[in-house]
Amino acid sequence: MDATTQIIQHVLDSRLETLPREAIERAKLSILDTLASAIGGSNDPIAHYARQLGSLSGGIPECTVWVSGEKLPACQAVLVNATIARAVDFDDTYELCINGCHASAYNVPPALALAERDPSITGGELLAALATAMDLHMRLARSVTTNSLSTGRDNMVAVWGTTAVSSKLLRLDEEKTRNAFGIAYAHAAGEVQMYEEGAHTVSLQQGLRARSGLESALSAMVGLNGPREPFFGKYGFYKAFEPEYDLHLLMDGLGHDYVNTSISFKPWPTCRAMHPGVDGLLQLREKYKFAGEDIESIEVGLNRLAFESYIVQPHAEKWNPTDPVAARFSLPYVISVAAQHGQVGIGDFRRETLGDPGVRRIMAATRVEVDPEIDRTHGRHQNPPQQSM
Template sequence: MDDMTRIVGHVMTPTFEDIPRQAIERAKLSILDTLASAIGGSDDPIAHSVRRLGGLSGGKQECTIWVTGEKLPVLSAALVNSATSRVLDFDETYEIYINGCHASAYDVPPALVLAERDPSISGAELLAAVATAIDLHLRLARSITSNCGDTGRDNLVAVWGAAAACTRLLRLNEEQTRNAFGIAYAHAAGERQMYEEVTHVVALQQGLRARSGMESAFAASVGLNGPHEPLFGKYGFYRAFEPDHDLESLLDGLGDEYLNASISFKPWPSCRATHRGISGILELRERHDFQGDDIEAIEMGLNRHAESLVVQPRDQKWNPRDSVTARFSLPYVVAVAAAKGTVGIGDLRPEAFDDPSVRRIMAATTVEIDPEITRLNARRGNSPTRVKAILKDGAEHEVVVDTPFGHPDNPASLSDAMRKLESCAEMAARPFTGLQIEAIGDFVTNLDAAPSVAPLFELLAPSTSTGRA
């Protein structure tokens, strides 16, 4: 059996019962986390703009835009819900891959959109599709051995994760699935310049690829074909775009080991490369019993790749004036954590940027490339981080953090995702009741027993018309 046939079979063949229980339970967490991130991000200016974009094309009102409750055509709904899941940079990520990979925000929303469009899709069918799509997405991502900070190519494989979820839920046959993957190759895209210039595309790309993956599956369903060797052919993806790759990372354990269980939960709404710094200062605060007012200075060290993402350009990262810059600013979010004991959604909004307690600590924060961390972890995008707190009384406390909370070696649970959902609901564009939030959590927790996913979508749009949508 050739490699592409193996991949197509992996997408199509496994039933719910064939998939390891750990992967199914982790898929529940991915769904709940994605919903929480979208609900929390629904009042962000980028989310407002994305909803306006989704509404421009008109069309059949068939699928729910989460939180606001408006109905859009299925492709537009996939774009809007996926992008909204990413606007806060609160969604989970595959941090043990050298480049990081936000697979869930690409793959979960289109799966949910199709489950609303077709009420015959069961909860078990949805979970199997999500676990399989994220597994394939992560396998494709980890097969790329070059660092996107060097090449400028960022997560070009994402379209195949979304396509995998959609081909399963549209119940395509083998020929159609191969064609969908070939058509998806025409949509493959991903670039690093969006991070360099700190643009809205950081979030919008999730919506674009979710829509592209779904559109590829639809195109195959109506008889359009595409290349049958989009990955391994003479001009396939690996030869044309990623010559530095490791096919063993893609194929080893395919069908037996599901990588979605290795994805990381994010407790704070900022780039995961900042979480070791946040975790470090919070650990020092708790261990040595000091507050923000006690801090004289903070010193941090990390590797070059992480430094280029969350420290450069320094004039912007020490003076964020927009939410996207703040989410990718290590000195800012660590200063927030040092001053307040946590980092919340409200701390990443422009009205919070001039908090004098945060400004004082940020001005006293230095970040440098650490030679030893770089020597041992040169290629990792999510670098271990050294954090030193220098206190006004002369005391100095230091820690190096490598597996912050949410890492697969320090994992989160469904209960953690539920608490995240509750806190995100407080920032939603329209208010949710406590009973609604509890019902969302209960439904996702018991999704494998649901004959249809349809009841979930009534819970995702508050019935009240008040709010800021």
């Protein structure tokens, strides 16, 4: 059986009774974490913009926009909810792949929308579909071995996770599921420039891919078809976009080893790459009992990969963030917030708090540099293994 057929069969055949208990329990936590992240981000400007965008669509009011409660067509509700779930960058992530992967907040919105749309979907069906889709999403993400900081392509595979959860909950047969994956290839997208500039598309792009997965499954349901080999065909995804990939990381243990059990929950509402620095600073703060006003300067050591990334560069913007999104991806700002307040919270990224004088004073005295020892021992993903099919 070829790999594409194995993937389709994996999606079709998974059942609550056959999934590992831990995979189901993690799917439950993913739902809770995604809803909590959406609640936390529901008053963010991005959430307001997303709801305004959703309201422009008209159509059948069939699915709920989280927190605010209005009803929208399923595809639009998914777009809005997935965007809001990422608004404050508090949603969980998968760290064991080269470019990270926010699988829950992509896949939970279409799963819950379809369950609301069709009351015959059971809780067991919902959880099995979610765990399966997240497993596939994360496997696809870890199969990519080139760093997005080098290519500019970011998590283009996300659309197949949302297609998987949608196809399974729509109860598509094998042929229509294959078509849904093929149609989703036309929707596949993802870029890193949004992080570089601190653009709203960090959140909106997540909503777009969540909607795209549902639209792909619905398109197949009504009879549209797509390429039968969207992954490994002559012009398929891996040939066109990621020719250096690891097939083993995609296929090994498929149907037995559910990768969603390795999801990571965030303690701070910021880019996960900055959390080790925050944690280290807070440990020092606790050990030596100093406060923000006691700090004269801070030096942060990184590997070269992180130093050259969007959490430090461009220098002028990262040491003077003027927008909440830019601040969430500014290591100097986040470290200075932790140093000043002893924690990092959602409120630290409101536009009116970005000019906090204590934080600004520390940020101006913060230096970030490449630490040769860290770069030697933890230069993670600079030269990833490359193994093509």
